[in-house]
Amino acid sequence: VLKENPFDEILTKVIQLLNRLSGKKLILQWQSKKMMPNRTKSVLAHLYFNPKTHKIGIPVRPIENTIGAPTTNISDFLDEIIRLIFDSKCGSTSIIDGASLLKELYKYTKKGLFKVSTLFCTFDIRNLYTMLPQEEALDILIEFLQVHGYTKVKGISLDTIRILASIVLRENVCVYNNKIYKQTLGGAMGSSFALTLANIFMWKWQKEFVRRQDISGEFYGRYIDDIFMTWNKSENELRNLLDTANSWHPNIKLEYKVSKSLPFLDVLLTNSNGILLTSVYHKPAAEPYVVPFSSDHPRHVFNNVVQTSLARAVRYCSTLEAFNHEQRYIQLALLYNGYPSTFIDREFQKFFFGYISSTSFLPIIDDEKQFLKMHRKLLDQPTLSQSQAAFSAAMADIDNDQTDETVNESKESKNYNDKPKQHCNDKLIIHYTH
Template structure:
């Protein structure tokens, strides 16, 4: 209808998904390790870096903080240039192979992830020729490596810049984009109870970590409550979750379900500082797995030697356990309790009772998954040129 659109291809469960996941698994730890000094994982790591910057005496009243954003980075990557930067990145950091795979093969696999993405629209098949597909794990890693090439010279110049000693005060708070709508998972949605509790507690934990002043925290706490009220969360549920979160810092006789003075607020960031965020834990785990893999450091002269690697046998964590999952619905709120009761009644006084029963639930498929057609119609996928050639061959043979 004359409205310009830019398609964003989603490759979840697509033919290239497994290749993308594998490349991300073996290359992202390398990026995490080699670029950890120039990568901000989340808001908490940024605040920690700023405090370290202050301790060095580099923070002044004239210090400027500059940010910039590359629009549509993942879907606008120049494919050939990104592949060349990938090989350069691995080569610069001493890799001739990754997990025994030569860099030429790594580049070929990455090319498949980038270029072999097609979609059907209006009975025509289109191929993505710029950038990578959304939902592909390796697209994110490749985009980060591409930016490594871009900011390498900038980082070198920043390291050479001398700064004078000065004093200053760092003030931080939670930032909300002006155009962002105050939406979270609605309370009326079909999710288990603990999901709603975790969402509220995560918001409070972020507010504690990001707020440098008690007043900033109180402002954010009010914003959090109003946001959840807007999304249908009962006030009683919010207050109960608040009280549970602050239980170690407020009196059980307190009428208010939150901190009412600055002293306990100053204690909470200290208690939470020893708890890494989910993103930080993931990065640390990936780097830890990488440090045990030194195959790329073996010299050519040593490659002819034979090594016997004896792997420790890991115990089977699923042994003597029976795990059952069901799609969560509110009408099944007693399902877990009922299944445990039936299991106990049925297998009492039998050897099976020694098996541990684990009953879990999965969330319902969201609207996007329900509406997206993952496979086009058979008629569109049929190669009409070959079909016509076969028909002509049959006619000529007759």
């Protein structure tokens, strides 16, 4: 708890740092402008708590609203340029979403590694964001970039990257209940760069796990602080490894589950006598809530709710029985949220007609082979998250060594000038509710 409000001091410190780096040509002018806080709009971050209703005792997750904080623009800029590199270099151990996990597990089964004895293990890191040692996290950030061959990122030296990352971590102050707090451990959950830094910290921590899994051919994948892995040795050996992993770092503690049937993200995975069965997983405490049909949203939003729910069901369900169960769940959830049955039927028909022969009288999947064909086709198509990650990885090294001020400024100017001017007088705006 701080006795005085340090906002003006932090704002001045950030502005002076950016001006100094720009003056010494350590960052380009356009980069300085992009990271510079707005004096009139900057405010202290404020703290709030989100309840984890799906967990016993309903613990809360502390979130900092850092939108107007003095260091937010630096955080966003660092996240923008370094997350690209992380996505590019760490794709083999990163789980993007449930569909990407299933793709990797199908590759695992095709190699003949999935057996009757195969165990699933999931574990999550307790309070990862808020437990990162700040100095060590900065060391690992620079190590990560060096290991992957970087001496500069977008023309910025690694020493300067560290200086910028340091001010984001160290000048993290927020308001809660009329008191001002300074965070001295970890990063702000709510800061964009904190996520990337946590991912890079885990890149270093998980190396021993990845090495062991690679040797045995087992699967290892991570979604931020949640890990999924397969295991074909004894359960006692696995539990001993996990207990040992809890001693690898004083701040990194994991909570694990081992079973032949476990949920991960929104997928339920089961080893049924050597056969991988999958379906959509709904947390027990989660209510069947979707965007209410009575809400004031554009019409296409309601269509997308139905289409994306069905697409997820087809991707995740490995059997027709599991799909039919999920289909009924979707119908009930839509009715519960006020969707007319005629609208639901029409959207279901629209979805199935895209995959069923036009000679079919009714758009109904009643054949296991027909469903599995549909399942494989949809699973092979990238989800939005997968497409975004692929694009991010492809962009990692584009213009990475760009140091020409004029070229960068002209790009920004061109992008701005190319945007069509918006004239409200030329538009017809229709507002309606359902």
